[in-house]
Amino acid sequence: MKITVVGAGAVGATCADNIARKELASEVVLLDIKEGFAEGKAMDMMQTATLLGFDTKITGSTNDYTKTAGSDVVVITSGLPRKPGMTREELIGINAGIVKGVAENILKHSPNAIFLIISNPMDTMTYLAFKALGLPKNRIIGMGGALDSSRFKYYLSQAMNCSPNEIHGTVVGGHGDTTMIPLTRLATYNGTPVSNYIDADTLKKVAADTMVGGATLTGLLGTSAWYAPGAAGAAMVEAIVRDEKRVFASSVYLEGEYGQNDICMGVPVVVGKNGWEKIIDFKLNEEEQAAFAKSADAVRNMNNVLVDMKLV
C-alpha cells in the first residue's frame, strides 16, 4: 500500500504522521511545492520510527510527482489556511487553482488512486476534483464531516461531563461556519438521546459552538487547526486501506440523495476499499431537510465561483 499526502504543512504532516504510526501503508510520500520542506518533514518523522516502533517508509518530494506514482490513496491538503477573521470560503481564489493542478498531476501517475480532499473551501474543492478528474464518484471524498462530528462529540461530552467516546453524533451539510448542520436530534449517549441529559438551550449552544469550532481554533492559534484535521484524514484513510466500512459524514457527489443534485456536500457514507461505497439515509425531518437545502444553496454559490474562474 502506498499513500501520498500533498501539502507537508500542518495538516498534511499531521495526517502523514498518523498514517505512519498506524502503519497504514508500507510507503508514505509527502509532496510540497516549498523546496526541501517535505523532505525535511519526512526525515524528521522517519527519525521517530525507532522511538515509536513503526515500519512505514516516509519520503519527501519537492514537486516531483514521479515519486508519487502508483499511490493507492492520495490526501490533498495543499493550499492556504485561513487567518483569524476569515471564512474558509475566502480561500477559494488561491486554493482552487492549487487543488486542480495538484489533482491533475497526481492522476497522471496514480490512475487508480482514491482522492481524499481536505483543502478549503473543502466541499467546493471536492466538487472541483470530481469535475476536473472525471473519475467514478466513489473515488473522490471530501474530509470535513468527520472532523466536525468529532468536534460535536467533544462539545457534547464537555456539556455532559462524560467521555466523548460514549457519544455518537453526526454533522452533515457544508463544511462552513454557517453551513454545517449538527444533528442534535439524532445524537446519543450510549444509545440514548442526549436530550435526556441536557436541556434544549445547552444543546443549542453545543451546536453553535460546533459550527464555529474551526473559527474558534483559528482565533486561538492564529492559523487553522491541524491535530484533529490530520487525525480525521488518517481515520478515513484507515477505513479505506483496512476496508472497515465505517460511517463518516463526508463530502460526496450527490445525485438526488438528500434532495440535492450535482453538488458535493457532507452526508453519512460507508467508507471502505472502494472509497465511499454507500450513502446512508438518516431520514432527516422537515426542519433538518430545510437546513440541508439552505446549506446546499450556499455551497452551490461557491461552486459557481469555479465557473467564473473557468475551472469547471
Ligand SMILES: NC(=O)C1=CN([C@@H]2O[C@H](COP(=O)(O)OP(=O)(O)OC[C@H]3O[C@@H](n4cnc5c(N)ncnc54)[C@H](O)[C@@H]3O)[C@@H](O)[C@H]2O)C=CC1
Ligand atoms: N477540510 C477540513 O476539515 C480542513 C481543511 N483545512 C485546510 O487544509 C489546507 C492546509 O492547511 P494547513 O496544513 O494548516 O496549511 P499549511 O500552510 O500549514 O500547509 C499547506 C502546504 O501546502 C503547500 N502547497 C501550496 N501550494 C502547493 C502546491 N501547488 N503543491 C504542493 N504543495 C503546495 C504549502 O507549501 C504548505 O506547506 C488549508 O486549505 C486549510 O484551510 C484545514 C483543516 C481542516
Ligand SMILES: O=C([O-])CC(=O)C(=O)O
Ligand atoms: O477552520 C478552518 O479554516 C480549517 C478547517 O476547516 C477546520 O479546522 O475545520
